[in-house]
Amino acid sequence: MKYFKLPDLGEGLSEAEIVEWHIKEGDEVKEDQLLVSVETAKAIVDLPSPVSGKVVACFGQPGDVLHIGDPLVEYDSLAEDTGTVVGKIPEAKKTKAKKSTQAATDQFIIGSPHSAGSAHHSLSQAKATPSVRALARRLGVDIDAVKGSGPEGRILAQDVESSARIDQEKGQGEPLRGVRRTMAKTMSLSHQHVVPVSIFDVADVDKWPEGEDTTIRLAKAIAAACAEEPAMNVWFDGEHMSRRLCSQVDLAIAVDTDQGLFVPVLRDINNRSLSNLREGLNRLRADVKARTIPPSEMLGATITLSNFGTMAGRFATPVVVPPTVAIVGAGKIYQDVVVYKGKAEIRSVMPISVTFDHRAVTGGEAARFLEVVLKSLSKKRVK
CATH class of the missing domain: 4.10.320.10 (E3-binding domain)
Structure with a gap:
């Protein structure tokens, strides 16, 4: 018998959830015919058959979470079986993980599935009689x-x-799936390893022209602050107690969706124009909404922005995700009475939060970073 196992989908992904089977047991399938669609934390991935043959068994039901190497399909013995890898996976298309093709071929092996379960193909790992x-x-x-x-x-x-x-x-519990499952794991990892400290202040944005692009202004302010205080634009390795100062600012921007939190990365924000950044962010958000964003577009951030103020809230303590050391939170713009040039005035202000990993960042570094963010945001315009 031959088994097609869940391939390595690349980008550090270790599991996927079955979304839909496109074949059933007993079907005769052709090479490259679509077998199953699975959902990772990054995208929906369609897996085609690496060979032609009869399907003896399909392992798992929609909603089941499988790990790399878990069996997906069992094929009947083929006449050309020589004990070697057969078939190939065509290059992934629009919604497929780009790095899955060769890995999928490598996972089509001869042998017994290591977690196939009993005759009814259960994937249960529970210890019970x-x-x-x-x-x-x-x-x-x-x-x-x-x-x-x-x-x-x-x-x-x-x-x-x-x-x-x-x-x-x-009522019955609802298992976390896909993006929400990954979010839960990521937040747990942060809680275990990061020593978070937050500082807060308010930016005077009263000079902004009507209709100003808040997110892009925040991105530019973060870029300026990283240039002045590079200790915030860092990857930190807590295990080996080392840090990597990053010359390029790659900003992760939290995007809220019904499926969970996506965090695509806007690259090289310190060397791009306002219009170019807006175009790039629009593209990332459209890809997130369509669930077609490549996994590579959500990796490699050096610092993060959570612009939760577009919905509600003033101050927050956003979560730092290793290996980055800082995240900026921007609250809802509101009017307040402030002292401006020695006089009390009603002005538009924006609450700003900076949470940092105190293992790698000093309080002084974080405060200097925040000071530059506030100065940048107080300007009428930036380039």
């Missing part, structure tokens, strides 16, 4: 979502019954 599994099925409990209280985490009957009661009282 057949009787407890039967109880879970009868009560409609997802056994993979149950925390076992038995030895070595084994799931007991009372664990299943308790989960069933909670489902009945509170």
Whole structure:
């Protein structure tokens, strides 16, 4: 038998969620025929068949999360089976991960799937006896979502019954998928490794012309501040206690979607014009919305911007994601009474938050960075 396993989709991705099967068990498929669509944290990826043959089994259902190397499809023995890799995957198209093609071919191997499960192709990894599994099925409990209280985490009957009661009282839990799942993991990683400190201030933006592009002004202010205080535009390796000062400012900009938080990267913001930055950001956001953004466009940031003020809120403590050391939060612009040139005036102001990793950044460096951001934002125009 031959098994097509979930290929390495590149860009550090280790798992994918099955979205839709395009074939079923018993189908005769042709080489390059679409088998299944999977969703990663970056995009929807279509996986075609590397060979022609009969499908004996499909492993997993829509919504199942698979890891690299988990079996996807089992083919019947082929007459030309010589014990070598056969077939090839064509170059990925619009919504495919670009680096998946050769990896997918490499994953089409001869052997037994290491996590194929039992005859009904279950992908469950839960530790439970057949009787407890039967109880879970009868009560409609997802056994993979149950925390076992038995030895070595084994799931007991009372664990299943308790989960069933909670489902009945509170409603069934919704497993995190795709982007939200990755966001949860990323935030947990940050919580484990970063020592965050935040400082706050208010920028006077009363001189701005009507209709000013807030996000691009913020990007330019961050670029100016990184030029003055390069310690904020850094990759930090906490394990080896080393830092890499980055000469180019690659700004990650948080984009909120129904699927979760995407953070595409606007490259080289210190050497681009306002109009060029706006064009680039529009393209990134359109690709995020269409779920066609290449994974490479969400990697390599050196500092991050969260412009949550476009919706609501003044101050915040955004999360620093390693290996970067800083994130700027911009709150909602509002009018306030401030002292301007010795007199009390009503002026438009913007709350600014800077959260930094205190392992790599000093308070003085963060304060000097914030000072430049405020000065830049106070100008009527920037180039």
